[in-house]
Amino acid sequence: MTERKRAEAELRQSEERFRLLVDSVQDYAIFRLDTDGRVATWNAGAERIKGYTAAEIIGRHFSAFFNSEDLVAGKPAKELEIAQREGRAEDEGWRVRKDGSLFWANVVITALRNEAGELVGYAKITRDMTDKRKADALVLADRQKNEFLAMLAHELRNPLAPISNGLQLLKLPGIEQAVVREATEMMERQLYHLVRLVDDLLDVSRIVTGKMQYQKEPLELATIVRRAVEESQPMIDARGHELMLSLPAKSIIIDADIHRLSQVFSNLLLNAAKYTDQPNQIWLHVERDDAEAVIRVRDAGIGIAPELLPHVFNLFVQADHSLDHARGGLGIGLSIVKRIVEMHHGTVSAFSAGPGQGSEFVVRLPVSHALAATVETTPQAHHTKGPRRRILVVDDNADAALTVGTLLRAWGHDVHTVFNGPAALAEAQSFRPEVVLLDIGMPGMSGYDVARALRAHPIDPGTIIIALTGYGRESDRERSFEAGFDYHLTKPPDPNMLESLLTLPSGSGRQAEDN
Numbered sequence: 001m002t003e004r005k006r007a008e009a010e011l012r013q014s015e016e017r018f019r020l021l022v023d024s025v026q027d028y029a030i031f032r033l034d035t036d037g038r039v040a041t042w043n044a045g046a047e048r049i050k051g052y053t054a055a056e057i058i059g060r061h062f063s064a065f066f067n068s069e070d071l072v073a074g075k076p077a078k079e080l081e082i083a084q085r086e087g088r089a090e091d092e093g094w095r096v097r098k099d100g101s102l103f104w105a106n107v108v109i110t111a112l113r114n115e116a117g118e119l120v121g122y123a124k125i126t127r128d129m130t131d132k133r134k135a136d137a138l139v140l141a142d143r144q145k146n147e148f149l150a151m152l153a154h155e156l157r158n159p160l161a162p163i164s165n166g167l168q169l170l171k172l173p174g175i176e177q178a179v180v181r182e183a184t185e186m187m188e189r190q191l192y193h194l195v196r197l198v199d200d201l202l203d204v205s206r207i208v209t210g211k212m213q214y215q216k217e218p219l220e221l222a223t224i225v226r227r228a229v230e231e232s233q234p235m236i237d238a239r240g241h242e243l244m245l246s247l248p249a250k251s252i253i254i255d256a257d258i259h260r261l262s263q264v265f266s267n268l269l270l271n272a273a274k275y276t277d278q279p280n281q282i283w284l285h286v287e288r289d290d291a292e293a294v295i296r297v298r299d300a301g302i303g304i305a306p307e308l309l310p311h312v313f314n315l316f317v318q319a320d321h322s323l324d325h326a327r328g329g330l331g332i333g334l335s336i337v338k339r340i341v342e343m344h345h346g347t348v349s350a351f352s353a354g355p356g357q358g359s360e361f362v363v364r365l366p367v368s369h370a371l372a373a374t375v376e377t378t379p380q381a382h383h384t385k386g387p388r389r390r391i392l393v394v395d396d397n398a399d400a401a402l403t404v405g406t407l408l409r410a411w412g413h414d415v416h417t418v419f420n421g422p423a424a425l426a427e428a429q430s431f432r433p434e435v436v437l438l439d440i441g442m443p444g445m446s447g448y449d450v451a452r453a454l455r456a457h458p459i460d461p462g463t464i465i466i467a468l469t470g471y472g473r474e475s476d477r478e479r480s481f482e483a484g485f486d487y488h489l490t491k492p493p494d495p496n497m498l499e500s501l502l503t504l505p506s507g508s509g510r511q512a513e514d515n
Contacts, residue, residue, distance in 0.1 A: 027045055028043075028049075029043065029050060029126035029127075030046065031124055032112070032121055032123055032124070033080075033121055035120065035121055037062050037063070037076060037077075039057050039059065039060055039061075040058065040121060041058070042057055042058055049103070050065065050097055050098060052098050056098070061076075062124070064096070065126075070093070079091060079109055080122065083111045083122055084111050084119060088108060088109065089109045090106075090108050090109075092104070092105065092107070092129065095107070103130045104129045104130045104132075105128060105129060106126070106127045106129050107124065107125070108125045109122050109123070109124050159191070159194050159197075162187070163191070166183040166187040166190075167187075169183045191492065195492060198472075200333065200336060204335070206473075206474065214257035214259075214343055216257050216344070217255065217256070217257075218253050218255055218368045219253065219255075221251075221254050221256075221286060221293050221365075222251065223258070224262050225245075225265055225286060228262040228265035228266040229243065229265075231262065232266045232269035232270050235270055235273050236273045240279030241273055242279075242280075243281075243282050243284065244281050244283045244284070246283070246284065247286050248286060248288060252286070253368040254344070254365050254366070254367060255368045256365070260343070261344065263336070263340065264340050264363065265295065265363075267333045268361050268363075269282065269284065269297060271361075272298075275299065275301040275359070276299045276300060276301030277301065277302065280299070280300045283296070284296070284297050288367065291366060293366075295362070295364075296360060297360070297363075298360040299358050300358040301359060303356050303358055303359055304352035304359050306354060309352060312334055337361075341365070345365075346364050347364045348361060348364075349361070387503070389434050389435050390431060390434045391408055391413050391433055391436075392415075392416050392418070392433035392436045393416070394418055394436065394437065395439040396419050396420060396441075398419055400491070401417045407495075408502075411499065411502070420443075420444060421442055421444060421445025421446070421450045422445060425450065425453055425454070429459060432459050433463060434462070435465075435466065435502060436464070437468045438450055438451060438468065438485070439467075440471055440476070441470065441471065447467065447469065447483075448479065451484040452483050454484065455484035464501070465487075466486060466488075466489060466501060467480045468491060468493060469488070469489075469490060470491050476488070489501075
């Protein structure tokens, strides 16, 4: 009996030492659950990490540590079920502290059984991984930034190379008109690509700052789709694909911004063309499903891997980064698509059976209650020269100023060109322009300063001042209007928009237009 008592005493001492060890651990929450999942023990680390004292939490169910989304999904019961069936369950995810704040936790639950194999409870160890997750996120963000900058440089060089080649061709003596026409058309295509790239970057900036603007009106969905098809058809044809367009016989009216929503469908079509290697068919199907319009864009291309599918609408995510399958783009198009669709109170989803199985994107939009649509067709080139104007062009970039001046003279206007702010003010006094095309980012005297000076000492109260600049953020436009500009156009300007502004009568400014 003496030996037995000695063994029992040693066991009690060992258990007490272990309990003291567990209770004193600060970096890990270590506690026990009963068979129903109620907290039975609580150590110092659990109190530090989760915020509850032992008196506050013992006896309560451990589901108190889960957020509402996990509770709806039945996650606490599933973790106990896995631990009971497999002996242990491990998970990483958000957990809730006593004060309601969230922390990222690594959790291990181990089923506890007696000598007879009967379940007597669970041991649970939780580690706060929030700092590590933040550090990992910073590393990931830095890598994504570097990859994005490398891809941006690649995407900018791609169109610049053929434009440079085209310019060299045009310098050749005795060049045939057919070659001139082909080179010019090629450079126009590459310029369009550059403009689209810059517009996408600006859209991302507007998304991040919450300043993306749109103006909705009742429109026929087929009109928007046809406009998107017209924008994307050249690339579809260039890659040898065939577009299978299916539109309903009966009109579907939605409340939409035609420019933004056509951008959505155009992006989806361009993606389908880009990620389909061999000439194939691309399907665009439009139908009505009760109170929703459903637009499906499907291809037979490279498909999307299962692990990538949940992230395709995130910024800077692309299906393929390998050099031998480089397809261009910055990985921002689908993020813009998602934001624009959500602005229209709709949803967009991506589906794919896996690599090589093609992809399908489904956009759902609420149908408008309007009885009729204001059908807007794709604007055609504007060739009406209108009245002859006295135009002053001001830009420190001499090439930009001279080429715009040449274009305006070809339209029949009287154009003077200067390259800095003081020269602009002096020229305005003698030339007395009806329209001033004014760059903003000039050294010394900025375009804002020039505009204020012109408004402070008006040469003509009806003079229209148009910003022609590379600055296109919402804050840039607001600042230009505060300085006295009537309109704000970003470089390169849409020729139709520019020409239409020049036909406006003097004194008709202050409309805050943008291209």
